Amino acid sequence: MARPKIALIGAGQIGGTLAHLAAIKELGDVVLFDIAEGTPQGKALDIAESGPAEGFDATLKGTNDYADIAGADVCIVTAGVPRKPGMSRDDLLGINLKVMKSVGEGIAKHAPNAFVICITNPLDAMVWALREFSGLPHEKVCGMAGVLDSARFRHFLSLEFDVSMRDVTAFVLGGHGDTMVPLARYSTVGGIPLPDLVQMGWTTQEKLDAIIQRTRDGGAEIVGLLKTGSAFYAPATSAIEMAEAYLKDQKRVLPCAAYVDGALGLNGMYVGVPTVIGAGGVERVIDIKMNRDEQAMFDKSVDAVKGLVDACKGIDQSLA
Ligand SMILES: NC(=O)c1ccc[n+]([C@@H]2O[C@H](COP(=O)([O-])OP(=O)(O)OC[C@H]3O[C@@H](n4cnc5c(N)ncnc54)[C@H](O)[C@@H]3O)[C@@H](O)[C@H]2O)c1
Numbered sequence: 001m002a003r004p005k006i007a008l009i010g011a012g013q014i015g016g017t018l019a020h021l022a023a024i025k026e027l028g029d030v031v032l033f034d035i036a037e038g039t040p041q042g043k044a045l046d047i048a049e050s051g052p053a054e055g056f057d058a059t060l061k062g063t064n065d066y067a068d069i070a071g072a073d074v075c076i077v078t079a080g081v082p083r084k085p086g087m088s089r090d091d092l093l094g095i096n097l098k099v100m101k102s103v104g105e106g107i108a109k110h111a112p113n114a115f116v117i118c119i120t121n122p123l124d125a126m127v128w129a130l131r132e133f134s135g136l137p138h139e140k141v142c143g144m145a146g147v148l149d150s151a152r153f154r155h156f157l158s159l160e161f162d163v164s165m166r167d168v169t170a171f172v173l174g175g176h177g178d179t180m181v182p183l184a185r186y187s188t189v190g191g192i193p194l195p196d197l198v199q200m201g202w203t204t205q206e207k208l209d210a211i212i213q214r215t216r217d218g219g220a221e222i223v224g225l226l227k228t229g230s231a232f233y234a235p236a237t238s239a240i241e242m243a244e245a246y247l248k249d250q251k252r253v254l255p256c257a258a259y260v261d262g263a264l265g266l267n268g269m270y271v272g273v274p275t276v277i278g279a280g281g282v283e284r285v286i287d288i289k290m291n292r293d294e295q296a297m298f299d300k301s302v303d304a305v306k307g308l309v310d311a312c313k314g315i316d317q318s319l320a
């Protein structure tokens with residue numbers, strides 16, 4: 001049976017890391033696409049040359065021609081611009097919206113059956129725009145952010161509790177911005193919800209609040225340290241987890257920016273929610289119940305995403 005084909009649209013920091021991970025994990029043959037001439041070709045060759053030592057079976061091709069993504073099973077989109085210190089993700093909206101238009105058209109023409117994972121920021125508005133421009137089914141287009149934000153939360157919690165990250169679960173929902181919603185009640189250590197761990201005296205509410213804020217600021221913390229761009233190792237790993245769930249029909253329960261129409265009181269919009277990802281794409285949006293405080297935070301985040309979508313419609317009349 002032929003290997004799956006994975007198209008990576010954008011061959012920058014995340015795109016290159018995605019290609020390396022996809023090859024090492026033997027998820028399929030990789031095509032790296034970018035408008036920058038030489039970059040995708042150079043990265044594809046460099047990673048392919050790591051194959052003999054690593055021992056993977058996968059081909060890697062770099063290209064500037066959308067025709068080379070033809071028939072891709074998965075497309076992961078990182079094309080666009082990252083932020084620099086002092087910028088918010090939302091500042092990228094105007095420039096990256098134009099990129100989503102060309103990428104959406106390229107995918108629609110050459111890989112209309114792919115499962116598409118958008119990473120480009122501001123994430124929730126960009127995945128919405130990418131879906132509009134591509135016209136693909138909603139369940140086949142989603143955005144990566146919740147897996148990353150939850151991974152950051154899990155990492156910080158594992159440091160606080162001095163336990164393995166594998167035994168920490170977390171859910172961060174809402175938009176991938178300053179209003180994101182880390183849900184303490186749905187996050188656990190060894191199956192014990194975080195509020196119970198505070199009651200047990202294993203940590204304090206103040207420490208938990210600080211971890212939640214550090215999670216919200218997780219992207220900016222890395223941007224501040226790197227100075228020239230944003231995080232790429234953890235974002236790439238998070239998207240690969242989603243791609244693998246689709247390719248292997250794993251039915252993973254993962255938070256992602258999915259199209260929600262009916263669940264969580266939402267009518268037809270993209271935002272971070274718990275989902276099930278399998279061979280059907282986003283097979284299910286989990287309609288979790290939130291308490292009053294959680295709902296208020298989620299509503300605020302939803303409003304922020306709606307504002308960004310409205311801004312997209314203002315910039316590109318074809319989206320209105
Ligand atoms: N969703 C998340 O959780 C998350 C996490 C990290 C970064 N991001 C976002 O991902 C995006 C990419 O980050 P990066 O660090 O890889 O950036 P990068 O600058 O290293 O790479 C972006 C690549 O996109 C290419 N590109 C630009 N316009 C293009 C077009 N029209 N078609 C094809 N390629 C094009 C550039 O040539 C560049 O190689 C940014 O918008 C960043 O904010 C999102």
Ligand SMILES: O=C(O)C[C@H](O)C(=O)O
Nearest residue numbers: 083089218219220230231
């Ligand atoms: O913070 C950024 O600009 C990149 C990304 O959204 C992240 O959370 O790392």
